[in-house]
Amino acid sequence: xxxxxxxxxxxxxxxxxxxxxxxxxxxxxxxxxxxxxxxxxxxxxxxxxxxxxxxxxxxxxxxxxxxxxxxxxxxxxxxxxxxxxxxxxxxxxxxxxxxxxxxxxxxxxxxx
Amino acid sequence: xxxxxxxxxxxxxxxxxxxxxxxxxxxxxxxxxxxxxxxxxxxxxxxxxxxxxxxxxxxxxxxxxxxxxxxxxxxxxxxxxxxxxxxxxxxxxxxxxxxxxxxxxxxxxxxxxx
Numbered sequence: 001x002x003x004x005x006x007x008x009x010x011x012x013x014x015x016x017x018x019x020x021x022x023x024x025x026x027x028x029x030x031x032x033x034x035x036x037x038x039x040x041x042x043x044x045x046x047x048x049x050x051x052x053x054x055x056x057x058x059x060x061x062x063x064x065x066x067x068x069x070x071x072x073x074x075x076x077x078x079x080x081x082x083x084x085x086x087x088x089x090x091x092x093x094x095x096x097x098x099x100x101x102x103x104x105x106x107x108x109x110x111x112x
Numbered sequence: 113x114x115x116x117x118x119x120x121x122x123x124x125x126x127x128x129x130x131x132x133x134x135x136x137x138x139x140x141x142x143x144x145x146x147x148x149x150x151x152x153x154x155x156x157x158x159x160x161x162x163x164x165x166x167x168x169x170x171x172x173x174x175x176x177x178x179x180x181x182x183x184x185x186x187x188x189x190x191x192x193x194x195x196x197x198x199x200x201x202x203x204x205x206x207x208x209x210x211x212x213x214x215x216x217x218x219x220x221x222x223x224x225x226x
Contacts, residue, residue: 001171009152034214043202043217044155089154098162098206099145099170100215104154 002027006103023090032093114139116218135203144186145204
């Protein structure tokens, strides 16, 4: 089955700096890669996603890049703010179905 | 607003007890999922269902069973709870439109097995 690895497990940055979280996947048939944000005590919520026919996608301060050849994708957050502090999960969906395989999460702390 | 709800929100039980966690949704979605979240392990898929007659095992289905009673309801049962099933459980839904679509999560059920 699909195996999604996520790094780093924790990340601390100063407000205004950029943050990058990286994921790798094992199943070459995976073609959908969402990112979820989970604030403390809250449910995970989708923040951005990318499909295999696209190499990069941006939404204001967040962007996701995908390298299908290397089987890795990354989340980039620019101009970080304290409210970006949360746990971020990457996921991949194999072509044969629509259940998501999640990475283990990255706890991001943005300090003022 | 259309939403995904879970009951109970918190539950403490003892080893060997049967427990049922309920999930309901008013989003009109066909697909429903149960995940388990443990610190440092992320979200792991237990079971999922694409419609009322469809049940599929996920990564960690042993010790769990599910029932899809209606399009809007998907329940998770622990037939004989054990302490290592202590975790935060999330239900999620998604619809059929397009090749892939966003999964919407419920608020979670925190289960403690003593």
